[in-house]
Amino acid sequence: MSSFVQIRRDLHQIPELGFQEFKTQSYVLTYLQTLPEDRLEIKQWETGIFVKVKGINPKKLIGYRTDIDGLPIVEETGLEFHSKHETEMHACGHDFHMSIALGTLTHFVYHPINDDLLFIFQPAEEGPGGAEPMLKTDIMKEWMPDMIMALHIAPEYPVGTIAIREGLLFANTSELFIDLKGKGGHAAFPHQTNDMIIAACSLVTQLQTVISRNVDPLDSAVITIGKITSGTVQNIIAERARLEGTIRTLSVESMEKVKKRIEEIVKGIEVGFQCEANIDFGVMYYQVYNEAKLTREFMDFVAKRTDVKVIECKEAMTGEDFGYMLKEIPGFMFWLGVESEYGLHHSKLNPNEKAIDTAINMICQYIEYKGNE
Template identity: 40%
Template sequence: MGANGGGAVVSADTIKEKLVAVRRHLHQYPELSLEEVQTTAYIRRQLEEAGIRIATQYALPTGVIAEIGGLRGGPIVALRADIDALPVTEETGLPFASKVPGKMHACGHDFHTAAILGAALLLKEQEDKLPGTVRIIFQPAEEKAAGAVKVVASGALEGVRAIYGLHNKPDLPVGTIGIRSGPLMASADGFLVELEGVGSHAAVPEASVDPIVAAAYLITALQSIVSRNVSPLDSAVVSVTRLNSGTAWNVIPEKAVLDGTLRTFDEEVRARVVKRFGEVADGVAAAYGAKASLRWLQGPPPVHNDAGLAAAAADAAKRLGLNVIEPKPSPAGEDFAFYQKEVPGLFIFVGTSGPKEWHHPAFDVDERALPVTAQFFAELAASELNRFAT
């Protein structure tokens, strides 16, 4: 039992070998967003072998939803793990490195899946004591910010009192849990600006409307949005990451295209920056005689953690003797935020003592974090069911 009678098994050492094997299998056979067919089948087999019921009423293109408990009704809480990989060529040299050319679990979703599967196995052992239901969501397509929306559309959040998710954190040591109320991860929007001018011979610039000059000034002008439209007490990032124009050294082209990303931790700031971005793009283009066309690629909103859930999670971690810290917010995006638009949610960082950051070709995790993470989320889910049931 958990220290407060939560229902989770105190030690997860008995399933450590199992979780390592699961993680390594998934690591060798990565699949990209919405292509996770074999990953889905593998997870489903693991659940069925453990006698965990599959919630077939929540249909997904890929991914699995399962349930534990609920034998006497009661509240519902959800645990979520993402299952997709990245188009990255692995450079770890591990004996269980990816066997799929150009694809890799470079963000640790194999770790997330194995750890939450471990939590499910621990909770299954205590199923008859759970005063409610734990819904386990193995979600596809986090990297494309498309999976959470599909889960919501399936109805899998109906009746859920709270949802909990995780991300490995390479810069935190194993045994450390990062819990923060309020903003934790940023919105992640992309933009594409097309500047249309008039082409000409490079030796006759007066006959042109040079889109490259307009693009150069626009890139500089866009930086003033954050410095002059966002409070120093808030934060935002506008980064132009690509500029394409021209085909020859002696030709002024007709068009220049630039794209990049916007990151914020606040929806009001996000809306203000988007508005000013359009105004600046139109104004700079007009000043140089060009025309700007702007397209936004809207990503997930900011991850904003519920304060009550954060406090309860910190208590659960401390009961297990884990080191609880308040992590710095990350400007990376995470589609867990879509769940938080529907129900109270908490996204948690888990220390994995990794050698490299997310999305690096040499990314890896310390597998000693697997049983720690499984035990923590089992304890958290069981204790939260007890809290909501009283």
């Protein structure tokens, strides 16, 4: 077992939610202290870390980003190294992401190339979002990469597969919270109340018309209401209801259109059900859009390897706040095959650890190529 597989297992046991990654940050910093100090510059921000690996004759700065947070999921993998935090799990593969980043970083500490490298250990990817505030830091302004790259594990692809495409890879995403307030009362006297369960049910149905009647059929968008909270007991008409969901679109313009239409429909609910309504769009993640030239160059590079297969994939409705970095910095993200029976955000996700060394070797060779141009 390689040392970076062990690092993955160590990190898997200490998943933490966004901006609470104190153990994770400490673990990474402790590991970095084992590396030669003269080759590194380390700066902390919140629970994140910036690490600059010095080049021999730098002409540009190449960035590599990994996310570090976990999810509020109870793990059910049965692994010996399962999460020590009962209600939290690395169910999106960020333990894999970190171990691959540390493996790549370590290689270039001992095998320097011409260009400088910047490794970004970013908190809060799952929420409330760490990429955008990191971009605004003085550290990032000083160390702004000329290009940047990242990966995300993909349970549906076998180990040794890289899936990527030019242009849009991940969708624009937005949270959606709607609170309704009417008038509660006794179940025997509905005419004296404004029932928010009825209003909520009507609203859910109407929201689906946004997709079927307001979005171009050749475009794609999703509105999913994943949670409704309302009521107290069976014989009281509910005074309040809360809907929680998500919006996904393949374009920024569609996101704006969908939000505007949601606002209009909710105003109609207020009038029709004589209630008050409040909308909160929460956290929005900008689309992951791969820069064409760098992406094609990466695909051509990987295609020449015998141990890795590159395929051109379709865009996905998943969200990733790495999109904010790609909005400002040329670069790309790709899927890394890890062949797990269970998918992302599942309590039984168990990626194949062989993908870790495969990814480290491939990324190191690509960065050597780019960093010695």
